[in-house]
Amino acid sequence: MAATHNIVLAGFGGQGILFAGKVIASAGLIEGRELSWLPSYGPEMRGGTANCSVVLSDEPVGSPLVTAPDALVVMNQPSFDKFRDTVVEGGVVVADSTLVPNTSEIPGAKLCCIPATQLAEEAGLKGLANIICVGKLFAEVGFCDRETLFAAIDKCVPPKKAAMIEKNKQALEIGMNA
Amino acid sequence: MSEKVLMKGNEALAESAIRAGCRFFFGYPITPQTELAAYMSKRMPKEGGTYLQAESEIAAINMVYGASAAGARVMTSSSSPGISLKTEGISYMIGADLPGVIINVQRGGPGLGGIQPSQSDYWQATRALGHGDGQIIVLAPSTVQEMADLAYGAFDLADTYRTPVMILADGMLGQMMEPVVLPERRDELPEKPWATTGHKGQRPHNVVNSLYLTADALEKLNVERFERYEVIKREEQRAECVMTEDADIVLVAFGASARIARSAVVHAREKGIKAGLIRPITLWPFPTDAIEATIGTAKAYLSVEMNMGQMVDDVRLVVNGRKPVEFYGRTGGVIPTPAEVLAKIEEMNAKGGE
Numbered sequence A: 001m002a003a004t005h006n007i008v009l010a011g012f013g014g015q016g017i018l019f020a021g022k023v024i025a026s027a028g029l030i031e032g033r034e035l036s037w038l039p040s041y042g043p044e045m046r047g048g049t050a051n052c053s054v055v056l057s058d059e060p061v062g063s064p065l066v067t068a069p070d071a072l073v074v075m076n077q078p079s080f081d082k083f084r085d086t087v088v089e090g091g092v093v094v095a096d097s098t099l100v101p102n103t104s105e106i107p108g109a110k111l112c113c114i115p116a117t118q119l120a121e122e123a124g125l126k127g128l129a130n131i132i133c134v135g136k137l138f139a140e141v142g143f144c145d146r147e148t149l150f151a152a153i154d155k156c157v158p159p160k161k162a163a164m165i166e167k168n169k170q171a172l173e174i175g176m177n178a
Numbered sequence B: 001m002s003e004k005v006l007m008k009g010n011e012a013l014a015e016s017a018i019r020a021g022c023r024f025f026f027g028y029p030i031t032p033q034t035e036l037a038a039y040m041s042k043r044m045p046k047e048g049g050t051y052l053q054a055e056s057e058i059a060a061i062n063m064v065y066g067a068s069a070a071g072a073r074v075m076t077s078s079s080s081p082g083i084s085l086k087t088e089g090i091s092y093m094i095g096a097d098l099p100g101v102i103i104n105v106q107r108g109g110p111g112l113g114g115i116q117p118s119q120s121d122y123w124q125a126t127r128a129l130g131h132g133d134g135q136i137i138v139l140a141p142s143t144v145q146e147m148a149d150l151a152y153g154a155f156d157l158a159d160t161y162r163t164p165v166m167i168l169a170d171g172m173l174g175q176m177m178e179p180v181v182l183p184e185r186r187d188e189l190p191e192k193p194w195a196t197t198g199h200k201g202q203r204p205h206n207v208v209n210s211l212y213l214t215a216d217a218l219e220k221l222n223v224e225r226f227e228r229y230e231v232i233k234r235e236e237q238r239a240e241c242v243m244t245e246d247a248d249i250v251l252v253a254f255g256a257s258a259r260i261a262r263s264a265v266v267h268a269r270e271k272g273i274k275a276g277l278i279r280p281i282t283l284w285p286f287p288t289d290a291i292e293a294t295i296g297t298a299k300a301y302l303s304v305e306m307n308m309g310q311m312v313d314d315v316r317l318v319v320n321g322r323k324p325v326e327f328y329g330r331t332g333g334v335i336p337t338p339a340e341v342l343a344k345i346e347e348m349n350a351k352g353g354e
Helices: A017-030 A077-086 A116-122 A129-141 A146-156 A164-177 B009-019 B034-047 B057-069 B080-095 B122-126 B144-161 B171-175 B215-235 B255-270 B288-292 B311-319 B338-351
Strands: A005-012 A034-039 A049-057 A071-074 A092-096 A110-114 B004-008 B024-027 B050-053 B074-078 B100-106 B137-139 B164-170 B177-181 B239-242 B249-252 B275-280 B282-284 B300-305 B325-329
Touching: A005 A017, A005 A077, A005 A129, A017 A034, A017 A049, A017 A129, A017 A146, A017 B004, A017 B177, A034 B171, A049 A077, A071 A077, A071 A129, A092 A129, A110 A129, A116 A129, A116 A164, A129 A146, A129 A164, A146 A164, B004 B009, B009 B034, B009 B100, B009 B144, B009 B164, B009 B171, B009 B177, B024 B034, B024 B057, B034 B050, B034 B171, B057 B074, B057 B080, B057 B100, B074 B080, B080 B100, B080 B122, B080 B164, B100 B144, B100 B171, B122 B164, B122 B282, B122 B311, B137 B144, B144 B164, B144 B171, B144 B177, B144 B215, B164 B171, B164 B255, B171 B255, B249 B255, B249 B311, B249 B338, B255 B275, B255 B300, B255 B338, B275 B288, B288 B311, B300 B311, B300 B338, B311 B325, B325 B338
Parallel strands: A005 A071, A071 A092, A092 A110, B024 B050, B024 B074, B074 B100, B100 B164, B137 B164, B249 B275, B249 B300, B300 B325
Antiparallel strands: A005 A049, A034 A049, A034 B177, B004 B177, B137 B282, B239 B275
16 A cells, blocks of 8 residues: 655745646556645735645545645745645655755754756756656655656646657656756 | 546536536636636537626526526536625526526635635525525535536436526635546437427427516416425435444535545544544435434534534434534635544544533
């Protein structure tokens, strides 16, 4: 029986937070797991913060709203400040240190700072820091099989943007090795 | 069987309605329902159907009235404040015995309220949706799969009983994605000999109307309609029961709050507390039989809702003083946590059903 993962991803609107969550949810779909994906919605999305909850489980998902994540991805300072204290004992936090300059250790949780936005720009993958963070989270938590995660990219990138598939996969690799 | 796909509740519901033969959609944007209308605007033209963004909710519901009178499968969707605007038209549809499907992706109220998920329109949907003697069938999905399945079946219920049917969803179910298997599309739809489709002098003309100035005639119609309601109450009650057979504490919860209640019940069982869950799928007709079936074994009932306590009235009507009935809820768009509900179960368990 695979583990249950309660994941929160948070950052600015426009960073692809919801898409990153969808990639993780799609990996669960491919593996036939029970899952849910719930976005924050409303005025806070316009230039403000965006976040989403993803649950992967073997049991039907109760509340899709994750209030005590065991995995957290944060891509801006306000999100780190807002969610750091919600992470459960033994949880993992991936922070994009390019945009989260002020981190502090979280008691009982593992903090992984990677300069995802900077890594994306250096690799010519502007806008894919979100997927770099997903790659890092995968390396730390292993929420699905490796091949599944790459297949999830195939599933999530819309046909009109098929050219982006390889770049997304490249971003995953960067995150996994960061 | 078609494959599982990942879809938002709003979108799965819209696609399912199209597959059920819905070819007319009239609506007006409002959060958290907008994806439903947006999906219809993309898909309807490809199906040869009509998507129309009306100038208001009131206009939209009256377009539903018109399309329904002409025999079409038709739908409108909105969220709480928009539903209030539609209630006049829904009452007219009840009065004219017109089928149609109305979606309410609820948000917090009253007034403009908020935009976060809520179940505070339970009373409105099951009691007073528009003026006059009348009811509509109200269905409460709890998963994205049920958003699709209940929407699909709603059109048949509406046609069978010639009544509006409401899907009472909420912002959580509308916005979230889950795996869903979409129903097969159907093209064979029921005949509607009563529809105003033009008769070319071949039959007496049909009339669709809700105005009856003779009291006796209106009374007769209302009595007949309530006889139909009795059939609906007898035939169409639906509920899911989870671990209720031996439950001391029976939770009653629908829609999004039923998901949370179910988690709380599982946690309670792990702690040795015999809890169970009745999840009404039909809110009207209320599943009185499912509750009645537990009355001999249950020590107490707990209604869990995302409002100040509305469905608890219906639970109390069935229980009728035979057992204690308590309530736990959050309102204004706040989603209760399983831990909060569990704490309430533990508190009730400690009282031992007193």
